[in-house]
Amino acid sequence: MSTASTVSTTTYLELSQEGAGAHKFYEVTVDGLVVTVRYGRIGAAGQTQTSTFATVAKAQAAAAKKVGEKVRKGYAPAVPGQRAPRAVTRRQVTSAPSTARAVAPVLWRFRTGSSAFGIHVDDERCWVGNQAGDVYTLDHDGGVLARFSLPDGVKCLVADDFWIYAGCDDGRVYDLSSKLPFAAYDIAADVDIFWLDIHEGLLNVSDRAGRLTVIDHEDEHQWARRSQGEHAWMVRADDRAVYHGHHRGVTAYAPDGGGELWHTPTRGGVLFGWQEDDAVYAGTAHRVVQRLSKASGAIEATYACDSAVYSCATSPGGRFVFAGDASSSVYCFDQDGTRLWKLGTGGGSALSMQYRDGRLYLVTTDGSLVCVDASEAAISAAQQGTVPAPRDVKLAAALPTYAPATAPAAVTTVTHAPAGAVVVECVQDSGGRLRVHVVSGDYDTSWNVQFPRAIREPGARYVVDHLHAAAGGFYRVRGDIRRLQ
Numbered sequence: 001m002s003t004a005s006t007v008s009t010t011t012y013l014e015l016s017q018e019g020a021g022a023h024k025f026y027e028v029t030v031d032g033l034v035v036t037v038r039y040g041r042i043g044a045a046g047q048t049q050t051s052t053f054a055t056v057a058k059a060q061a062a063a064a065k066k067v068g069e070k071v072r073k074g075y076a077p078a079v080p081g082q083r084a085p086r087a088v089t090r091r092q093v094t095s096a097p098s099t100a101r102a103v104a105p106v107l108w109r110f111r112t113g114s115s116a117f118g119i120h121v122d123d124e125r126c127w128v129g130n131q132a133g134d135v136y137t138l139d140h141d142g143g144v145l146a147r148f149s150l151p152d153g154v155k156c157l158v159a160d161d162f163w164i165y166a167g168c169d170d171g172r173v174y175d176l177s178s179k180l181p182f183a184a185y186d187i188a189a190d191v192d193i194f195w196l197d198i199h200e201g202l203l204n205v206s207d208r209a210g211r212l213t214v215i216d217h218e219d220e221h222q223w224a225r226r227s228q229g230e231h232a233w234m235v236r237a238d239d240r241a242v243y244h245g246h247h248r249g250v251t252a253y254a255p256d257g258g259g260e261l262w263h264t265p266t267r268g269g270v271l272f273g274w275q276e277d278d279a280v281y282a283g284t285a286h287r288v289v290q291r292l293s294k295a296s297g298a299i300e301a302t303y304a305c306d307s308a309v310y311s312c313a314t315s316p317g318g319r320f321v322f323a324g325d326a327s328s329s330v331y332c333f334d335q336d337g338t339r340l341w342k343l344g345t346g347g348g349s350a351l352s353m354q355y356r357d358g359r360l361y362l363v364t365t366d367g368s369l370v371c372v373d374a375s376e377a378a379i380s381a382a383q384q385g386t387v388p389a390p391r392d393v394k395l396a397a398a399l400p401t402y403a404p405a406t407a408p409a410a411v412t413t414v415t416h417a418p419a420g421a422v423v424v425e426c427v428q429d430s431g432g433r434l435r436v437h438v439v440s441g442d443y444d445t446s447w448n449v450q451f452p453r454a455i456r457e458p459g460a461r462y463v464v465d466h467l468h469a470a471a472g473g474f475y476r477v478r479g480d481i482r483r484l485q
Contacts, residue, residue, distance in 0.1 A: 008032075011067050013075035014042060024188070025078070026070045030063045032056060035432075037066060040186065041171050047186050047453055051432040062432075089192050089208050091117070091233075093351065095365040098328040098344030099306065103387055105378040106346050107359070107371045108142035110393040116363040118157035119352040120164060126361060127176075128369040129154030129166050135176060140359075142371065142393040148181050149403045150174055156352070160198040162468065162478060167196040173203060174404060175450075178465075178479050180411070181404045182452030185219050195273075199237035200471040201450065202255070206232035210246045214257065217450045217474050218435075223257030234273030236280055240294060243280045245270030250282050250292055262297035266290050272311045272352075276318045283309030289323050289333075303333040306342070313353045313360075322360055322374075324350025330362065330372070332379070341379055345370060346390065408455045414482045417463045423484060424449050424467075426460045434458060438475065443467060449475045455483075 008031035016023050025046065027038040033053050040046025053059040093115075110128070118129030125145065129135040131153035137145045152169035159165075164176045165184065173185040173196060185203045187193060192208040201217035210230040214222040227246050234245025241252040241261055247269030252261040268286025275281070279300065283289045289303040289312045307325035314321050320340075321333040328349045332340045348365030355361075360372040373379075373388070381387070405411050417423050423440040434456045436449040449467065465479025 009063075011063070012078060012080055013067070013070050014078035015070075015073070015075045016042065025080070026075055027080075028063045028066050030059050033059050035059050035063050035066075044170060049433060050458070051428065052458070089194070091194075091351075093310065093349065093365060094326060095349040096307070096327040100329050100342045100344040102343050102382050102385060103346045104330055104343040104360075105373040105382045105387045106390040107373050107388060108391040108393055109347070109371070110136070110138060110142060110144065110369045112136060112367045112369065114367045115351070115365055116154075116367050116369065117351050118154045118166060119354055119361060119363045119369070120157045120159050121354045121356045121361050122159065126369065126371075127157050127164060128363055129157050130367055131169075133168065135166055136369075138369070138393070140357075140371075142391065144393060144395055144399060147399050147401045148174075148176055149401055150181070151404070155193055156196055158196055158198050160201065163198075163476060165196070165198055167193055167205075169193075173198075175477075178477065178481065179402050180452075180481050181402055182481075183404060183454060184217075184450055184452075185215055186453070187215065188213070188221065194231065194233050195235050197235045197237045197242075199239075199255075201474060201476070202237070202472065204235045204237045204242050206235035206244055206246070208232075212242060212244045212253065214242070217470065217472060217476075218448055219453070225253055225257070225260075227251045228263065229269070231269065234270045234282060236273050236275040238275065238277075238294070243273065243275065243292075243294070245273045245280075245282050250280065250297070252294070252297060264292055264297040264299060266292075266299075267302070268308075271309060274312050274314060276314055276316075279318060281312050281314065281318075281321065283312040283323060285309075287325070289321060291318070291321070301335070301337045303331070303337050304339070305329075305331055311350045311353045311362075313355050315355050320355070322353060322355060324353055324362060328364075330360065332374070341383060343379075343382055404454070405452060406454050408457055408460065408483060411455055411462075412480075412482045413485050414463055415485050417484060421463045421465060422467050424451065424462050424464060426451075426456045426458055426462075428458050436462075438467065441467075443475065447474050449477065451477060452481070455481075 010029040012027045029036045112130045114130040114132035116130040120127040126138045133150040135148040155167045171187045172183040175184040203215040205213040210227045213224045229246035229248030232246040236243045249265040251263045268284035270282045272283040291301040307327040311324040323331045350362040360374040362370040436451040461484040463482045467475040
C-alpha cells in the first residue's frame with residue numbers, strides 16, 4: 001500500500017508464509033531527503049533505520065531500489081494491522097507430584113509469579129526470568145536486588161563472559177549488563193525461538209523447525225542450518241562447535257558454518273542441554289541425561305531418571321550430574337552414571353538449573369527460584385527426613401525497576417564526559433546503516449560498538465562507563481549509557 005501527500009510517501013509490504021515460514025513486514029517512507037526503513041515481525045514495532053540523501057531524487061531512487069529488492073524476494077503490498085501476528089510458541093509442560101520419599105533441603109525460595117525458564121548464577125548474583133517478562137536479580141542469600149521489566153516472556157538467560165542476555169518472546173535478546181537494558185539482537189521474524197546461547201558475541205538460536213541460526217554482534221545474519229529433527233530445545237557453543245539438540249538427537253556444526261561435524265541420535269528427543277569443556281549433556285523425553293563427547297559425538301555415559309528430563313546441569317568438570325524431571329524430582333549422579341540420590345523439589349518441576357559452590361539453583365513450573373543445599377551433609381540429613389524450613393523471600397518495598405530504552409529521550413543526558421568515561425559516536429556507513437565507533441581513549445576507532453539500536457541517531461554522541469574488547473573484533477558496553485549534549 002502506498003499513501004502520498006506533499007510531505008511524504010510510505011510503502012508497506014509483507015511476506016507471510018504458512019507453517020514455520022516467514023511472517024514479516026517491510027516499510028519504506030520517503031520524507032524529503034530522508035528515507036526511513038522499518039522492518040520486523042508482523043505485529044511488532046520492529047527496527048528502524050534512517051538515511052539522508054543529497055537530493056530528493058536520490059532519496060526516492062534509493063527507496064524504490066529497496067522496495068524493488070523486497071518485491072523480488074516475494075514481499076507484496078499489504079495493509080498494516082489486517083494480518084494477525086504469528087503465534088509465538090510457549091513451551092507447554094506438565095508437572096506431576098514427586099514420587100521421591102524425601103524432599104530436598106531448600107534453603108530459600110523466591111516466587112516470581114509466573115512460570116520461569118531463565119536462570120543464571122555467577123559470583124555476585126542469581127538471575128531468574130519468567131514468562132511475564134520479569135527478570136529479578138538476587139544475592140546468594142535470597143535478597144532481591146533489582147527487577148528488569150522486559151516487553152515479553154523470557155525464554156532463557158545466557159551469559160557470555162561479563163554479559164547477561166535475556167531472550168524474549170518478542171524475538172529480541174536484551175543485554176542486562178547495566179541499569180539500562182537494551183535490545184542487542186533482533187532475531188528474524190520467521191525464527192520461532194526455542195533456546196539461545198551466546199559465545200564471543202555470536203548469537204546462536206535454535207527454533208521450533210529444528211533450525212540453527214547464527215547472528216553476529218551487529219545483529220547481522222551469518223549462517224543457518226536445518227538439522228534432522230524439529231523442536232530444537234538445546235543449543236550450546238564454544239570455540240570448537242555449536243551443539244544443536246532436537247527431537248532426533250544432537251548435531252555439532254563448525255562455528256563458522258562450514259558444515260556438520262557429527263550427529264548422534266539420543267534416547268528420546270532432546271528437551272534441555274548443558275556443556276562442560278569436553279562434553280555436552282542432553283536431557284531427553286525418554287527419562288535420561290546422556291553425556292556426549294564434544295570431539296566425536298560418542299555417548300560416554302547415560303544417567304537414568306524416572307520421568308522425562310526437563311533440565312540438567314553439572315558441578316565443575318562434570319564430577320556430579322544433576323537432573324530435574326517432569327515429576328517435581330531432582331537427581332544427582334556420579335560421573336559414571338551411578339544414581340546418588342533423588343529428592344522432591346518441594347514445589348514444581350525444574351525447568352532450568354545451575355550448580356554453584358555446593359548449592360543447586362532451580363527455576364520451576366510454579367515460577368519459583370529455589371536454592372537447594374547440595375552439600376553431602378545436607379543431602380544425607382534430607383534422606384533421613386531432616387530438612388531446614390525453607391525461607392520465602394519477599395520483594396523489597398522500593399525495589400529498583402529497569403526497562404529498556406525505546407527512544408533517545410529515555411536516556412539520561414550529560415553535558416560533559418566524566419573522568420575515565422568513554423565517548424562513542426553514531427556514524428552512518430556507506431550502506432546507510434548506523435554504526436557506533438569510539439571517539440575517545442586508547443581504542444581502535446575502526447571497530448564497531450555493540451550498542452542499543454533504539455537510541456541511535458546520526459551524529460549523536462554517548463558516554464559509557466567501560467568498553468571491553470571481544471574476540472570477534474568489536475567492543476561491548478559495560479555500565480551506564482548517557483547521551484552527551
